[in-house]
Amino acid sequence: MLSKRIEAICNRQVEREGYSSNLYLAMASWAENQGLTGVAGWFYVQSDEERVHMLKFIKYINERGGQSIIPDFKKPPVDYKNVEEAFNEVLKHEQFITASINEIVSLTLEEKDYNTNHFLQWFVMEQNEEEASAQAIIDKLKLGGKNHLYVFDKDIMLLRGTASKEQAAT
Numbered sequence: 001m002l003s004k005r006i007e008a009i010c011n012r013q014v015e016r017e018g019y020s021s022n023l024y025l026a027m028a029s030w031a032e033n034q035g036l037t038g039v040a041g042w043f044y045v046q047s048d049e050e051r052v053h054m055l056k057f058i059k060y061i062n063e064r065g066g067q068s069i070i071p072d073f074k075k076p077p078v079d080y081k082n083v084e085e086a087f088n089e090v091l092k093h094e095q096f097i098t099a100s101i102n103e104i105v106s107l108t109l110e111e112k113d114y115n116t117n118h119f120l121q122w123f124v125m126e127q128n129e130e131e132a133s134a135q136a137i138i139d140k141l142k143l144g145g146k147n148h149l150y151v152f153d154k155d156i157m158l159l160r161g162t163a164s165k166e167q168a169a170t
């Protein structure tokens with residue numbers, strides 16, 4: 001059975017993962033309007049993944065005797081100056097999510113809730129990948145991708161999961 005504090009902080013994460021999904025959906029829509037079909041595709045897939053993260057929390061809370069609450073979601077930003085600005089926002093947002101997951105991990109240790117701690121380990125690893133993958137895209141843009149948006153847009157889907165493969169290889 002979840003403690004009230006763990007239930008509440010996991011419900012906070014339901015909201016944050018759901019917001020992440022909407023944030024990336026809004027970015028997908030923005031990119032699609034710019035004619036950046038590849039970038040839009042990357043964001044649509046990312047948005048679906050965040051929805052799956054939200055569902056993992058919803059199901060975990062309910063399974064452990066708590067009650068998942070589906071909240072209101074804040075409206076995400078509509079426009080970005082350019083692709084770099086959008087991906088800088090992705091990295092900032094993922095760093096915020098990492099801190100948020102780590103805060104829950106700390107609370108599980110404080111409360112000796114080892115089940116929730118175990119459940120969270122998947123998210124701890126996932127956040128490594130999320131930050132590395134946003135950083136890899138920002139690096140490619142710095143390498144000149146922003147001057148060759150046509151090629152960058154065509155290739156961006158090839159970057160999915162590259163960072164984690166590189167990590168696994170080292």
Ligand SMILES: [Fe+2]
Nearest residue numbers: 017020050053
């Ligand atoms: Fe997530």
Ligand SMILES: [Fe+2]
Nearest residue numbers: 020050094130
């Ligand atoms: Fe994420």
